[in-house]
Amino acid sequence: GAVVSQHPSRVICKSGTSVKIECRSLDFQATTMFWYRQFPKQSLMLMATSNEGSKATYEQGVEKDKFLINHASLTLSTLTVTSAHPEDSSFYICSARDITKNTEAFFGQGTRLTVV
């Protein structure tokens, strides 16, 4: 199946700093990418959807100025958590699909963010 690579797998940062998470599609064109957040013992919640070359669409309650999403190419999307705080500590997962081929979405390995 298609491969989506997410980096880093783990990151620890100090409160107030920014963290960038990368999501790459390795063997297909990711026209659309999705970012999810998973709090402990809870399910995945969609944060935003991004289409290549367009601004991301954020779900209700997600701060677009805090969670910056860039999808500048067909193989790479980044999520930047700006001015991170301990409450942003979570597991972030991306998924990607090729909308032109109507494929399912393939998930990355996830990034565990800890803000201290």
Add this chain to the structure above:
Amino acid sequence: AQSVTQLGSHVSVSEGALVLLRCNYSSSVPPYLFWYVQYPNQGLQLLLKYTSAATLVKGINGFEAEFKKSETSFHLTKPSAHMSDAAEYFCAVSLIQTGANNLFFGTGTRLTVIP
């Protein structure tokens, strides 16, 4: 609106025993249903999906699920648990056959396999 309920946040079975993970859905229109598995510190992997063809769906690693409209259920089963099956399992519902951005996930069930 669509939603799924997974009964039991934790399920423990002995190695070789039957695995049954429960999922009930709510949808105003015929749904597409998915089961994903998540191993520690990894992303989600699609196990199987129901897309309105056969009601009994076979997936990877010996798992299968049966869509029962009358019970609004899509329970996941495996006849004989293996140690490598220990993971978190998520049921999801979508209006879109491919799932994509329209996936609504349940809260997950952690499966523990006892040697």
